[in-house]
Amino acid sequence: MMFDIDKEMLPRDELEALQLKRLQNLCERLYANVPYYRQAFDECGVKPGDVRSLKDLARLPFTEKQHLRSGYPFGMFAVPRETIVRLHASSGTTGRATVVGYTKRDVHNWGELMARCLCAAGLGPADFIHNAYGYGLFTGGLGVHYGVEHLGATVIPMSGGSSKRQVQLMRDFGATGITCTPSYAMYLHEVGMDEGIDIRDLPLRVGVFGAEPWTEEMRQEIETKLGIDALNIYGLSEVMGPGVAQECLEAKCGMHIFEDHFLPEIIDPATGRPLPPGETGELVITTLTKEGIPLLRYRTRDITTLDYTPCICGRTHVRMGRIIGRSDDMLIIRGVNVYPQQIEAILVQEEGIAPHYEIEVSRLENLDHMEVRVEITEGMFASDEVRVMLEYERRLQKAIKDFLNITVKVRLVQPRSLQRSEGKAQRVFDRRNES
Ligand code: DLL
Numbered sequence: 001m002m003f004d005i006d007k008e009m010l011p012r013d014e015l016e017a018l019q020l021k022r023l024q025n026l027c028e029r030l031y032a033n034v035p036y037y038r039q040a041f042d043e044c045g046v047k048p049g050d051v052r053s054l055k056d057l058a059r060l061p062f063t064e065k066q067h068l069r070s071g072y073p074f075g076m077f078a079v080p081r082e083t084i085v086r087l088h089a090s091s092g093t094t095g096r097a098t099v100v101g102y103t104k105r106d107v108h109n110w111g112e113l114m115a116r117c118l119c120a121a122g123l124g125p126a127d128f129i130h131n132a133y134g135y136g137l138f139t140g141g142l143g144v145h146y147g148v149e150h151l152g153a154t155v156i157p158m159s160g161g162s163s164k165r166q167v168q169l170m171r172d173f174g175a176t177g178i179t180c181t182p183s184y185a186m187y188l189h190e191v192g193m194d195e196g197i198d199i200r201d202l203p204l205r206v207g208v209f210g211a212e213p214w215t216e217e218m219r220q221e222i223e224t225k226l227g228i229d230a231l232n233i234y235g236l237s238e239v240m241g242p243g244v245a246q247e248c249l250e251a252k253c254g255m256h257i258f259e260d261h262f263l264p265e266i267i268d269p270a271t272g273r274p275l276p277p278g279e280t281g282e283l284v285i286t287t288l289t290k291e292g293i294p295l296l297r298y299r300t301r302d303i304t305t306l307d308y309t310p311c312i313c314g315r316t317h318v319r320m321g322r323i324i325g326r327s328d329d330m331l332i333i334r335g336v337n338v339y340p341q342q343i344e345a346i347l348v349q350e351e352g353i354a355p356h357y358e359i360e361v362s363r364l365e366n367l368d369h370m371e372v373r374v375e376i377t378e379g380m381f382a383s384d385e386v387r388v389m390l391e392y393e394r395r396l397q398k399a400i401k402d403f404l405n406i407t408v409k410v411r412l413v414q415p416r417s418l419q420r421s422e423g424k425a426q427r428v429f430d431r432r433n434e435s
């Protein structure tokens with residue numbers, strides 16, 4: 001299903017011509033209206049008029065989160081304050097929040113792009129969509145909300161929290177779609193089982209999950225436990241919010257980036273140089289149509305790949321792979337680069353292991369130590385003795401050692417003993433700088 005077949009199936013040559021026209025217009029707007037960009041263009045020795053092909057993008061300056069922070073709160077806005085109709089902000093773990101502003105047209109485009117996402121996931125006007133992304137300054141709740149309305153479906157604006165009530169209302173209202181983080185979907189399944197509500201027996205058909213990294217194995221698990229199709233959605237507040245890219249139900253293989261609005265690149269995070277198609281690196285996004293806070297070559301810090309091969313769904317827009325890590329949360333353990341998702345991928349392959357884990361890194365006598373705590377399933381907990389558990393831990397340690405070449409301590413913990421989250425799960429605790 002496609003929400004806007006003309007745009008989503010635009011032949012690549014036409015798509016690229018549209019991107020160039022929009023990029024040229026963007027550069028003019030930024031140069032004229034945002035002091036940071038005027039200075040950055042001048043420092044690079046380029047003028048907006050120098051952009052004659054999409055290849056010229058590589059000559060243009062990057063934007064980083066710190067630029068948004070140093071202009072806090074509104075320094076990067078490109079339009080007069082009275083044309084801004086909405087603010088959102090991302091809290092971030094360190095430093096000031098990043099504030100983003102939307103014009104009326106931005107809010108309209110966002111709703112349209114989110115409608116494209118829901119439609120690509122197989123949802124339509126007849127659906128009831130239970131939206132459990134948080135409402136507020138976080139973009140998840142309101143972003144999805146407007147998308148559902150734009151699609152003409154019915155939105156149930158739950159937000160996060162009150163998990164028992166969430167499951168009861170899913171049953172009572174007969175939601176056919178759900179939107180939340182993948183970890184919260186797993187949690188709702190657990191809460192449902194405690195309440196005697198098996199989500200598999202409800203009319204729920206489709207989940208649109210994102211805002212945090214997850215794996216193919218976790219998709220399998222969610223699909224089986226909830227009896228639904230689970231699709232991946234990507235976005236970030238600086239660039240818009242949810243709805244930058246979405247997996248299609250037909251292929252379930254990579255998220256189409258809506259390239260008429262966003263121009264993606266993959267760069268080497270260390271050098272900033274663009275990498276050839278298919279290589280893994282940091283995703284950089286240029287917003288082609290945003291008015292409130294348009295961004296040129298925004299460094300997302302998300303590590304992924306771009307796939308330009310045609311998709312069976314017929315969309316011509318490039319597909320991005322799962323986020324395998326972040327260039328800024330990459331852990332360096334005794335010199336080895338480790339992404340938490342690599343550990344997750346190993347854990348979830350094992351039987352008897354629940355997809356709930358934590359990674360703690362500490363420093364003992366100047367050496368990095370990593371402990372992975374992972375929950376076992378109820379079944380395994382009931383049946384197995386200590387000796388078997390120890391054997392299991394050793395096996396997981398070996399699997400991690402074989403794959404990543406680092407020695408870690410694996411500790412199996414009781415079912416449901418690790419912290420659950422209603423929003424993004426925090427899985428990594430780096431304590432090396434504490435003490
Ligand atoms: O998380 C927007 C969003 C809301 C996306 C709801 C999808 C659904 P931020 O809070 O600014 O915005 O966080 C953005 O979250 O740079 C990624 O690191 C991560 N992220 C978002 N979607 C995915 C995903 C929202 N599908 C940051 N897979 C991004 C992996 C994701 N990571």
